[in-house]
Amino acid sequence: xxxxxxxxxxxxxxxxxxxxxxxxxxxxxxxxxxxxxxxxxxxxxxxxxxxxxxxxxxxxxxxxxxxxxxxxxxxxxxxxxxxxxxxxxxxxxxxxxxxxxxxxxxxxxxxxxxxxxxxxxxxxxxxxxxxxxxxxxxxxxxxxxxxxxx
Amino acid sequence: xxxxxxxxxxxxxxxxxxxxxxxxxxxxxxxxxxxxxxxxxxxxxxxxxxxxxxxxxxxxxxxxxxxxxxxxxxxxxxxxxxxxxxxxxxxxxxxxxxxxxxxxxxxxxxxxxxxxxxxxxxxxxxxxxxxxxxxxxxxxxxxxxxxxxxxxxxxxxxxxxxxxxxxxxxxxxxxxxxxxxxxxxxxxxxx
Numbered sequence: 001x002x003x004x005x006x007x008x009x010x011x012x013x014x015x016x017x018x019x020x021x022x023x024x025x026x027x028x029x030x031x032x033x034x035x036x037x038x039x040x041x042x043x044x045x046x047x048x049x050x051x052x053x054x055x056x057x058x059x060x061x062x063x064x065x066x067x068x069x070x071x072x073x074x075x076x077x078x079x080x081x082x083x084x085x086x087x088x089x090x091x092x093x094x095x096x097x098x099x100x101x102x103x104x105x106x107x108x109x110x111x112x113x114x115x116x117x118x119x120x121x122x123x124x125x126x127x128x129x130x131x132x133x134x135x136x137x138x139x140x141x142x143x144x145x146x147x148x149x150x
Numbered sequence: 151x152x153x154x155x156x157x158x159x160x161x162x163x164x165x166x167x168x169x170x171x172x173x174x175x176x177x178x179x180x181x182x183x184x185x186x187x188x189x190x191x192x193x194x195x196x197x198x199x200x201x202x203x204x205x206x207x208x209x210x211x212x213x214x215x216x217x218x219x220x221x222x223x224x225x226x227x228x229x230x231x232x233x234x235x236x237x238x239x240x241x242x243x244x245x246x247x248x249x250x251x252x253x254x255x256x257x258x259x260x261x262x263x264x265x266x267x268x269x270x271x272x273x274x275x276x277x278x279x280x281x282x283x284x285x286x287x288x289x290x291x292x293x294x295x296x297x298x299x300x301x302x303x304x305x306x307x308x309x310x311x312x313x314x315x316x317x318x319x320x321x322x323x324x325x326x327x328x329x330x331x332x333x334x335x336x337x338x339x340x341x
Contacts, residue, residue, distance in 0.1 A: 088252055
């Protein structure tokens, strides 16, 4: 009975504590880790959205570019960060591709990260050097099958 | 044929592999450290092709410094109305887009994730943010809850049979769990 009572009090205290953390959030500046260099699409996304999120949250949102290791370094840091909402990761499709490519990653994407939300999407475009003769994807395919000797 | 990409496993790489597979040829895949240098070597004429993000290549297509052959998604871009989709040109197997998403450590309290989600949605709804994203060629599809959707599965992928299935599974799980996404959750629950 005593143990049960203790457990109840503990759960209640823990619940209040977590609630209080949420109510005082954010307690300091927020950092968004970007696994790519400044200027790239992921960095642009973080800066555009981060600046506006700062206005809502009432704290600065800092962008930190943590490049290298196919994004694994930035992802590892966020996966191991204090789970208090002050350290965020802005990542892209490669996060999912890495699950297949790096079986020994020091984190499990699905277990260690939770999504805040999808931010945007952008299509890819197949482009070629301007000296290519092909003017459509069909002509390009024909050229790829029989590239002229150069 | 020299096809550059922004790194092994990047979407440039995936897109190039899908296109080469659709054409039915083997190409030389040349990885770079990021999409920007991969595009730079096409501009310089050192390699033939790259499947670059609209963000990186749009200006150069408009300036006619490179030739645009087709968009990897199902719809044309409003900012590049003259560039047809690859599907329109018969390459119907190609339907991919780059996505960006925000994450926190999974032990983060739900109330804090909701706060961040709310701030994210307020940002995505802001006309100034929409305008700035458009200038970077991001189709503005506010993610949560309205535009939240998962990347599609790919079968028989040249990077390995397991690649698309694994990728799709983890993308789906990550976006599946996004806060306030009950509509999407229902959609994905269907077999």
